[in-house]
Structures are given as C-alpha cells and as structure tokens.
Amino acid sequence: MPAFKKAIRSIVNWSLSPKRFEFMAIGVLTTLIGLMILVIPTPDLTSALSNTLGFILDDLTMSAGQEGFLYTTVLLCLLPLIFRLPLPRLFEVYAKFGMLLVLSFVLKTGMKHITEVPRPYTLQLSQSELVDSPETFYAQDAIQRELIIESAQDIFSPWRLKHWEGETNYSMPSGHTIFVAICVMFWGGFLLAQQQKTLMALLVFWGVGVGFSRLWLGMHWPLDVMVSLVCAASLNLLVPNVTAPNWISRITFKKSRA
Incomplete structure (x- = not known):
C-alpha cells in the first residue's frame, strides 16, 4: 500500500501554477459570455428565426451536443499531435x-x-396554454413531452422546436x-x-x-x-x-x- 501511494503521488499533483493558462482561458470566456448576457436582450421565443441564423445556431449548439461533441473532441485532441508533443x-x-x-x-x-430547474421553453409553452405549467410538463413521460412540443409547430420556429424535442430534461446546468x-x-x-x-x-x-x-x-x-x-x-x-x-x-x- 505505501508503494502504491508513492506511485500515485509521483504522477499526480494539485499545484495551481501549471493551471494558470487554463484559468486565464476560462476567465476570458466567462467575461465575454457575461458581457453578452448583459448586452443582448432576452430572446422572444415566439419570434421567427431566419434560415441563416437558425442554421448558424443549430450548427453551434450541435458542435457541443450529442450529434457533434465527439467530432469536436477528436479535432481538439489533434492539437498535441500537430505540435509534436513527446509521448x-x-x-x-x-x-x-x-x-x-x-x-x-x-x-x-x-x-x-x-436542481430540477425547468427549461425556458417550458414557461413559454405554459404561456401559450399548451400545458398548465412547467411542472405539469415535467410530470409527463418523455413521449408525452415530445407530443406537447409537436403541438406547438404553428407557434414557434422549427429551428427551436427541433432542439426542444431532443432535450426535454431539466435546465441547470x-x-x-x-x-x-x-x-x-x-x-x-x-x-x-x-x-x-x-x-x-x-x-x-x-x-x-x-x-x-x-x-x-x-x-x-x-x-x-x-x-x-x-x-x-x-x-x-x-x-x-x-x-x-x-x-x-x-x-x-x-x-x-x-
């Protein structure tokens, strides 16, 4: 056991110094997203999305979702190989x-x-009288939730509905x-x-x-x-x-x- 602990200590450490660039990067991202939230108004989910904007938002969100996160991960993992890091x-x-x-x-x-925080679109569904409340929406099973969203096709942009149907779980984080x-x-x-x-x-x-x-x-x-x-x-x-x-x-x- 002492030998095992010694081996573990030899390959891991919690020093903050090697992480300084990582904290700089997350600091920049957090600052910019925070500014974006302050500057850009809350979106009206009943508003139409142009095909151009819808396509861009769709691609962006899919690059970090089930459809694209693996491709994104592989692409980023090529960076150390491109820079020829040693084994x-x-x-x-x-x-x-x-x-x-x-x-x-x-x-x-x-x-x-x-946390069980309802997604923003569930509030919009209730305001459109398609469901009594966000809590009522989450009380349904997965199939029923999708049916509720499908019934909103005449009210909301298909670019939004596509993602609502695919993600009917809770919001935070x-x-x-x-x-x-x-x-x-x-x-x-x-x-x-x-x-x-x-x-x-x-x-x-x-x-x-x-x-x-x-x-x-x-x-x-x-x-x-x-x-x-x-x-x-x-x-x-x-x-x-x-x-x-x-x-x-x-x-x-x-x-x-x-």
Whole structure:
C-alpha cells in the first residue's frame, strides 16, 4: 500500500501554477459570455428565426451536443499531435482532459436531478396554454413531452422546436456549456502555453457562440450558462495535474536511442 501511494503521488499533483493558462482561458470566456448576457436582450421565443441564423445556431449548439461533441473532441485532441508533443506530454494532456470530461458529465447529470430547474421553453409553452405549467410538463413521460412540443409547430420556429424535442430534461446546468467551458479552458490554456493566441481566440469565439445559441434557442436561462462556467473552473481546481509515469519516459528514451 505505501508503494502504491508513492506511485500515485509521483504522477499526480494539485499545484495551481501549471493551471494558470487554463484559468486565464476560462476567465476570458466567462467575461465575454457575461458581457453578452448583459448586452443582448432576452430572446422572444415566439419570434421567427431566419434560415441563416437558425442554421448558424443549430450548427453551434450541435458542435457541443450529442450529434457533434465527439467530432469536436477528436479535432481538439489533434492539437498535441500537430505540435509534436513527446509521448510523456501526450499522456499528461490526454489523461487530464479525459478526467475533466468524465467528471463534468457526472457533475452535470447529478446537478440536473438535484436542481430540477425547468427549461425556458417550458414557461413559454405554459404561456401559450399548451400545458398548465412547467411542472405539469415535467410530470409527463418523455413521449408525452415530445407530443406537447409537436403541438406547438404553428407557434414557434422549427429551428427551436427541433432542439426542444431532443432535450426535454431539466435546465441547470447547461451540459453544452460545461463541455464548451472544459474545452476552451483546457485547450485554450494549452494554446496559450504554445503562444498560439489566434487559435485560442477562435476557440473562445466558438465557446461564446455556443453559449449564445443555448440562450437564443430557449434551452437555458442565463444563470444556467454562468453556473456551467463556474462548474468547469471548479473542476479544474479539483482535478490534479498529471505527470507521465517513468515507464512511458523510458519508452521515449529507447525510441530516441534506436
């Protein structure tokens, strides 16, 4: 047991210094999304969405949803390969990113069950007299919820209804925003460390766009989005830095000598 503890301590540590770029990245994202929430008015969910705006918002939200998060993850995980990081560093980067992703999913799922905050569109459904109240909506089973949303086709934009039908669970926190925040925080920090400020700015722009799409489609309240950002930053405090075990370094050394 002492040997096991020693081995664990040799590959993990909770020093904040290596995380400074990650906190800078999440700080920039949080500031910009906060400003966006203050400046942009609350969307009218009964308003029409042009096909252009609907297409953009649809693509943004899907890039962080079930349809596209895997592609986004793979694309971001190519960055260390593009910058030709050595094998030990690859292990460290992927191990920590993997821990952040898994823990963010667990945290998001648990918090939704605890908070049980209705999504914004459920309030709009009740105001349109399609359901008595948001609580009544959530008292239905999944199939009945989708039927209620389908009955609103003449009132709301199909760009919005598409996402309402696909996500009838609770609102807080925003899983899309947590995923985006983890990606921007971790990979934005990685890019800052590599002095790739332009790529980092593009990543932040994507993150702000996803946050905007969640609000404009009626999927989340502003507080949901901000709580998600805080959750991501908190996870970064808790998740340790990873140091590659010695056997990986030895593999790299042998390859360099071959």
